[in-house]
Amino acid sequence: MSANQFPAGFLWGGAVAAHQLEGGWQADGKGISVADVMTAGAYGVPREITKGVLPGKNYPNHEAIDFYSHYKEDVKLFAEMGFKCFRTSIAWTRIFPNGDDANPNEAGLKFYDDLFDECLKYGIEPVITLAHFEMPYHLVEAYGGFANRKCIDFFVKFAVTCFKRYKDKVKYWMTFNEIDNQSSFNNDFLMCTNSGLLLDNELDNEAQMFQAAHYELVASALAVKEGKKINPDFMIGTMINYTPVYPATSNPEDVLLAQRVDQRRNWFSDVQVWGYYPAGIEAYITKKGFRPDITAEDRIVLSEGTVDYVGFSYYQSMSVSSQKVSVDQLTDPHEAQVENPNLKASDWGWPIDPVGLRYSLNLLTDRYHLPLFIVENGLGAVDEVQADGSIHDPYRIDYLRAHIQEVKKAVLEDGVDLMGYTPWGCIDLVSAGTGQMSKRYGFIYVDKDDEGNGTLARSRKDSFYWYQKVIKTNGADLA
Numbered sequence: 001m002s003a004n005q006f007p008a009g010f011l012w013g014g015a016v017a018a019h020q021l022e023g024g025w026q027a028d029g030k031g032i033s034v035a036d037v038m039t040a041g042a043y044g045v046p047r048e049i050t051k052g053v054l055p056g057k058n059y060p061n062h063e064a065i066d067f068y069s070h071y072k073e074d075v076k077l078f079a080e081m082g083f084k085c086f087r088t089s090i091a092w093t094r095i096f097p098n099g100d101d102a103n104p105n106e107a108g109l110k111f112y113d114d115l116f117d118e119c120l121k122y123g124i125e126p127v128i129t130l131a132h133f134e135m136p137y138h139l140v141e142a143y144g145g146f147a148n149r150k151c152i153d154f155f156v157k158f159a160v161t162c163f164k165r166y167k168d169k170v171k172y173w174m175t176f177n178e179i180d181n182q183s184s185f186n187n188d189f190l191m192c193t194n195s196g197l198l199l200d201n202e203l204d205n206e207a208q209m210f211q212a213a214h215y216e217l218v219a220s221a222l223a224v225k226e227g228k229k230i231n232p233d234f235m236i237g238t239m240i241n242y243t244p245v246y247p248a249t250s251n252p253e254d255v256l257l258a259q260r261v262d263q264r265r266n267w268f269s270d271v272q273v274w275g276y277y278p279a280g281i282e283a284y285i286t287k288k289g290f291r292p293d294i295t296a297e298d299r300i301v302l303s304e305g306t307v308d309y310v311g312f313s314y315y316q317s318m319s320v321s322s323q324k325v326s327v328d329q330l331t332d333p334h335e336a337q338v339e340n341p342n343l344k345a346s347d348w349g350w351p352i353d354p355v356g357l358r359y360s361l362n363l364l365t366d367r368y369h370l371p372l373f374i375v376e377n378g379l380g381a382v383d384e385v386q387a388d389g390s391i392h393d394p395y396r397i398d399y400l401r402a403h404i405q406e407v408k409k410a411v412l413e414d415g416v417d418l419m420g421y422t423p424w425g426c427i428d429l430v431s432a433g434t435g436q437m438s439k440r441y442g443f444i445y446v447d448k449d450d451e452g453n454g455t456l457a458r459s460r461k462d463s464f465y466w467y468q469k470v471i472k473t474n475g476a477d478l479a
């Protein structure tokens, strides 16, 4: 190993989620998920969450890029890039179409057997998220999503079914995708995708969030406990959207506020890693007068089902100012946010901050003392296809290079224990936040537009060849 390379066995790869690429929303017995009732939005235009699937609406996840039929071709392209791992999720509704079914759907289980076999054939290790924004819609309608304790059992049954079926094919798991995104408890989209909550203005959104999140944390811990019995070699991680919080100035009020926003965003993984609630969150829940149903037995489960590693997505940092809200008035962390004048933003307004990734890797190492795994990072951008079919995406290469350079310093100089790096949307797919196809992240272009037109043909962007070289040299050559 040269001093300029990543450690041997470093898991280079790419990441996606079932609902954003598979399509086949009703294929082979699949049920309707929360993603199937979300229409297409745009930058600044939220996706509508409809009451069931309504005629005449554009639901981009129904077909997505039809990975369900194209997966062999796509995995072959991942292998050509040299992927060591591939992160995807298992659509809960392929396995339990309604969520509360007595028995799993064999055709759904079979699809993932075939997909994982196809990966393993090329030496690509599957990295699997159990719940990535695709809860069965029936659980939302009939039970109120994770506001209901019964959903713990439904999730654990789903998890155990997957663990048993794929125990010899999958080693790396994550329970809930970006479980901490619910800290934005006034955001309809994030609450529905994460916990199946349809916000009801009669109730306190924040109180509902604490309850739903608690049940998810218990479900996650139970899944970890059960998973370890099924295969002690499993590595089961948390998955958070890590967003480092900066004070807008060196004014101590801003510094204190930044710390508070960080506490309010990051207690989810604290519980999953430490096995107990941090004191600041216990105090806050008490101060607000919330009375979530947290039993003594739950607390034991949390302490027994801690995770093995910290998986996280990194897209951006956030800056906060006490001129917007004081520490003691803070509720929704995003109300404190201000623009950071030091950073440029993507076309979708996401600040670009590679140094923030090195900072995050160091912070998470100090906080958790566990191996880390960057399971999402990337730039959503518009790509243009040239007359000869080529796609030149230097902006994407620049973004990834700058981030990998910082990761390299964290690993080679700062002592961070990093398992791997899987850029988001390694093949173009439906954006979660906007439902657009035009917000592209891929190394592989897919011919489809926001209205759903296109041949679905796949082609290699310039970044495809660049990333292939990065993997081949184990991170030595980033040029």
Ligand code: P53
Residues within 6 Å of the ligand: 017, 020, 133, 177, 178, 241, 313, 315, 376, 380, 424, 430, 431, 432, 433, 434, 439
């Ligand atoms: P998109 C924000 C909003 C929605 C999902 O996002 C998000 C985030 C990032 O904090 O999370 C992840 O597609 C998510 C993926 C998603 C990706 O970010 O809105 O895990 O499902 O596609 C990128 O550009």
